[in-house]
Amino acid sequence: MTDKLRVTVWNENRHEKTDADVQAVYPEGIHNAIAGFLKRAGFSVQTATLDEPEHGLTEAVLDQTDVLIWWGHMAHGEVDDAIVDRVQNYILNGMGLIALHSAHFSKIFKRMMGTTCNLRWRQIGEKERIWTVAVGHPITKGVGQFFELPHAEMYGEFFDIPEPDVLVFISWFAGGDVFRSGCCWQRGFGRVFYFAPGHETYPIYEDENVQHVIINACHWAAVHERPASQFGHVPEPLERL
Numbered sequence: 001m002t003d004k005l006r007v008t009v010w011n012e013n014r015h016e017k018t019d020a021d022v023q024a025v026y027p028e029g030i031h032n033a034i035a036g037f038l039k040r041a042g043f044s045v046q047t048a049t050l051d052e053p054e055h056g057l058t059e060a061v062l063d064q065t066d067v068l069i070w071w072g073h074m075a076h077g078e079v080d081d082a083i084v085d086r087v088q089n090y091i092l093n094g095m096g097l098i099a100l101h102s103a104h105f106s107k108i109f110k111r112m113m114g115t116t117c118n119l120r121w122r123q124i125g126e127k128e129r130i131w132t133v134a135v136g137h138p139i140t141k142g143v144g145q146f147f148e149l150p151h152a153e154m155y156g157e158f159f160d161i162p163e164p165d166v167l168v169f170i171s172w173f174a175g176g177d178v179f180r181s182g183c184c185w186q187r188g189f190g191r192v193f194y195f196a197p198g199h200e201t202y203p204i205y206e207d208e209n210v211q212h213v214i215i216n217a218c219h220w221a222a223v224h225e226r227p228a229s230q231f232g233h234v235p236e237p238l239e240r241l
């Protein structure tokens, strides 16, 4: 038994198999790049990928998961709806979800949001400046007023999401667009964080500030005690009627 927070990093892991540009940036796969800095930060980390049985997200794995990180892009449609149902159920019962970058279009993120989660995008490697707007929020701890990524994919408004409970970061792009790039929601007993940086052909998960945000988000999203059920028929009123 460990008292470390348990993070499962899920990656579609398809670009890494087919695209030399991505292999050059993430030779071990995006999931292992993320798992590496999370382990160094002291978390208990496991990884799971699309092509494993049950996409690596068995009940046994999810039972050992405080926070699930999700990276996907080209194969969202291959994720089995039964696994999406299962992951949603775990989130509603207290597991944290961190959806990264193109996971805005993942089945699980769209399920948790209930909207299209569509956005505008442009891939020319422009500079991104990420502004902290929720000053003092735990996810911003140790992150300055802003930080910059020299080359990023532009994700722009309008981003079709429900109003975030807390808007943590807004990104500005050199081309003039802006984007709500760090957003928090509560869903049932679970916490959901969307964080936009992370295009597969840029070494964005090696950026210290990006790592800092994801580490902070794991602490924020983890629920240590899952609540017992408080639902159902209550035949006896508390007061005498």
Ligand code: ZN
Binding pocket: 101, 102, 153, 198, 199, 200
């Ligand atoms: Zn991308």
